[in-house]
Amino acid sequence: MDNQEHIQLMEKMPNPALLVDPNGVIVGTNQALRFFLGYDENEMEGQKVEILIDPAVRERHVQFREQYLENPKPIMMGQGRKFKVLAKSGEFYPTEVGLYPLELDGQTHVQASLMDLRAYEAGDQSHSTQECSFYKLKHLTQKVRFMEEEARGFFLNLGPTLQEQVWEVKRSAIPMKKRLLEIDDEALTQAFTEWKKQCDRMQRLVGGVIEYSVLSTKSLHLNREDLGQIVQEAVQDLEAIIRESLAQVVVGQMESIVCDREMIGQLFRLLILNSIKFAKPDTTPKIDVVANPQQEMCEIHFQDNGIGIEGISDEELFCLFRKKTQDPNLEGEGVGLAFCKKIVERHNGTISARSEPGQGIVITISLPYNQSTE
Numbered sequence: 001m002d003n004q005e006h007i008q009l010m011e012k013m014p015n016p017a018l019l020v021d022p023n024g025v026i027v028g029t030n031q032a033l034r035f036f037l038g039y040d041e042n043e044m045e046g047q048k049v050e051i052l053i054d055p056a057v058r059e060r061h062v063q064f065r066e067q068y069l070e071n072p073k074p075i076m077m078g079q080g081r082k083f084k085v086l087a088k089s090g091e092f093y094p095t096e097v098g099l100y101p102l103e104l105d106g107q108t109h110v111q112a113s114l115m116d117l118r119a120y121e122a123g124d125q126s127h128s129t130q131e132c133s134f135y136k137l138k139h140l141t142q143k144v145r146f147m148e149e150e151a152r153g154f155f156l157n158l159g160p161t162l163q164e165q166v167w168e169v170k171r172s173a174i175p176m177k178k179r180l181l182e183i184d185d186e187a188l189t190q191a192f193t194e195w196k197k198q199c200d201r202m203q204r205l206v207g208g209v210i211e212y213s214v215l216s217t218k219s220l221h222l223n224r225e226d227l228g229q230i231v232q233e234a235v236q237d238l239e240a241i242i243r244e245s246l247a248q249v250v251v252g253q254m255e256s257i258v259c260d261r262e263m264i265g266q267l268f269r270l271l272i273l274n275s276i277k278f279a280k281p282d283t284t285p286k287i288d289v290v291a292n293p294q295q296e297m298c299e300i301h302f303q304d305n306g307i308g309i310e311g312i313s314d315e316e317l318f319c320l321f322r323k324k325t326q327d328p329n330l331e332g333e334g335v336g337l338a339f340c341k342k343i344v345e346r347h348n349g350t351i352s353a354r355s356e357p358g359q360g361i362v363i364t365i366s367l368p369y370n371q372s373t374e
Contacts, residue, residue, distance in 0.1 A: 002105050003027055016114040020049045022107050024065050036116060038088040049112075052085050054092065072101035072108055085114060093118055215342050220260045222371050227300070228254035230261060231289050234268035245276045245285055252290030255298045258371040259347055267343045270336045271363065275304035280358070297349070300365040310357045317353055347371065 003019070007028035010017050016033035018026055026044045034041060037052070044051070049065070050058040075081055075098055084092035094117040102109045231251050235242065242249065249272060272287060279285035285304065292299040309317065318341035340363075344351040347367050355361040 003109070006102065006104055006109075006111075010111065013113070016116070018044070018049070018112050019102075019104075020065075020110045020112065022069060022109065024048050024050065024062065026051075027109070033114065036087075036093070036114070037085065043088075054084060054086060068099070068110070069101075069108060072110065074101065075099040082117070215263075215339065215346070218263075220346060220371075221262070222258050222260060224256055224258050225261045225264070226254065226256050227259075227264070227291060227298070230265050231268050234265055234272060237265075237269060238272055241273070241276060245279065247272075247276050247279070247285035247287060249287045249289070252288065254289075254300075255291045255293055255369070257298050257367055257369050259367065263343045263346065267340050267365075270340050271302050274336050275302075275306055275361075278304075278306040278361075280305065280307050294366070297366040297368055300367070302363040302365065303360060305360040308357045308359045308361055309353075309355045318351065 007019060007030075010019060010028060011030045013030055014032060016036045017030050018033055019028040021027050026047055026049055029039070029044050033039075034044075037044075050061055053061045081097045081099070083095065083097065085095045087093055096115045096117060098113045100111045100113070102111055228251060231249075231254065235249050235251075241247075268289070275287045276285050283305065285306065288301070288303045290301050292301060318337050341351050344365055344367065348371065349365060349367040351363065351365050353361055353363045
């Protein structure tokens, strides 16, 4: 990833953020930061980051910056890095900061993410107990959202590096595989096979993190779409898998809603694949999809006759990387249903499930008929 790609990604972040090069020069800011500090677009770019620091401690900050780059490590929001940032007006605003080193264009850059603490501190100093509690709750809610955004940005940048490292490890094993074929050692061959399996799993996990992070920030392309057509397209996309599994997908009456066609198509593909994956042995998988119109929401019921799930909450079922079964014969990384939840949430909807062992699962999705296209 280069500077401009990361700056474009940073622009979508809700919290104030800036990107600094190895020389301490600001190379990018986002709209949230410019609004927070009162600067115009491109006004901070090209200047040293110390323009945002109290002149009395700028020299100390330069020393800190240089020492930090000698051994750069992420400093997540919430680890107590608080300071007063200097706004364009000359005022000092209390903030909390997170620092994230990034390799961009072959050099170590640092993204700094800020959180405005003015409301929180004002609540402590000049408001009633009830108002102070409100400010603290608002601050903590904001803090959680910022940390989520920072973690997402962290994975987006770290993910490709991890993928590259896994590829390097796998490539380095090619000579080892040839050597194993020559010596014909069954125990070593089995160990190598298991090692390769774990490398493949790591690759899938990293890929899942990247895709999930992208899904969280990807722009929605909203149009009124026929859900029936989207389901049929998903069935066509999975034609080979459905044919091989002998699965039956029955699509009932569906509705038209305003949605992102690509994302909702991915939602149905993931649900169908999940049902096929968790089908009962020696039983033809059957999947029913039907809409139940409500006043403001379109309720979609997705039902299968699979193995079902016992004693698991919706929070656990749709959690990223939480495996839904302990059956060692069923592979999975706990990604598919987490993706489904994220897609539904991006459309301001809800998703829930009910299931019993051996009785399949019923997933209920509620999506608004209309979305703001602004």
